[in-house]
Amino acid sequence: DTGVSQDPRHKITKRGQNVTFRCDPISEHNRLYWYRQTLGQGPEFLTYFQNEAQLEKSRLLSDRFSAERPKGSFSTLEIQRTEQGDSAMYLCASSRNKEHGYTFGSGTRLTVV
Amino acid sequence: QQQVKQSPQSLIVQKGGISIINCAYENTAFDYFPWYQQFPGKGPALLIAIRPDVSEKKEGRFTISFNKSAKQFSLHIMDSQPGDSATYFCAASILSGGGADGLTFGKGTHLIIQP
Numbered sequence: 001d002t003g004v005s006q007d008p009r010h011k012i013t014k015r016g017q018n019v020t021f022r023c024d025p026i027s028e029h030n031r032l033y034w035y036r037q038t039l040g041q042g043p044e045f046l047t048y049f050q051n052e053a054q055l056e057k058s059r060l061l062s063d064r065f066s067a068e069r070p071k072g073s074f075s076t077l078e079i080q081r082t083e084q085g086d087s088a089m090y091l092c093a094s095s096r097n098k099e100h101g102y103t104f105g106s107g108t109r110l111t112v113v
Numbered sequence: 114q115q116q117v118k119q120s121p122q123s124l125i126v127q128k129g130g131i132s133i134i135n136c137a138y139e140n141t142a143f144d145y146f147p148w149y150q151q152f153p154g155k156g157p158a159l160l161i162a163i164r165p166d167v168s169e170k171k172e173g174r175f176t177i178s179f180n181k182s183a184k185q186f187s188l189h190i191m192d193s194q195p196g197d198s199a200t201y202f203c204a205a206s207i208l209s210g211g212g213a214d215g216l217t218f219g220k221g222t223h224l225i226i227q228p
Contacts, residue, residue, distance in 0.1 A: 042221050104156030107155075
């Protein structure tokens with residue numbers, strides 16, 4: 001159990017560019033979540049996968065955001081045409097089932113300049 | 114609409130004292146109430162959680178008190194230590210039923226334990 005791994009840890013990008021983040025969950029966890037956290041706020045739910053199926057998306061997830069989990073293992077979150085308002089910490093979490101708490105990764109901090 | 118309201122926003126407690134953080138929720142369908150601890154540069158880590166069928170849960174120095182009728186729950190940290198200095202988040206979700214269990218978080222409490 002090596003924990004939830006996220007890459008990169010930090011990303012600085014210019015407004016309008018596309019960015020992609022990767023999350024590697026704990027290997028036996030079939031549930032994977034993406035959250036966004038801005039400074040001084042709690043994490044906000046973005047989307048949820050069970051195995052490779054994306055089962056729920058928040059209204060926060062605009063059309064510029066897309067997430068995939070192609071083989072039910074790692075996941076990617078892509079943001080197209082980034083805006084300054086996208087600057088935040090993007091957190092990935094995984095769990096074995098509903099009754100077990102999440103394990104969060106350390107996040108990817110995105111800064112859009 | 115903020116579904117989970119957390120207070121206070123910041124808290125300073127002397128070493129050895131009791132730290133108390135409060136949360137109130139609105140959605141009566143919530144049936145899982147965890148507390149997370151977050152250190153700078155790290156993701157939140159699960160501290161303790163409670164289901165609404167019990168009024169209190171204790172794990173070491175950490176206790177959750179739950180009041181279903183008032184739709185409130187609180188975290189008590191006994192014998193607070195400088196290492197407990199962190200940001201604490203309450204959260205709520207719906208475990209029963211077939212939907213996802215996305216957590217709704219409070220805004221967090223920045224706790225400082227003074228030596």
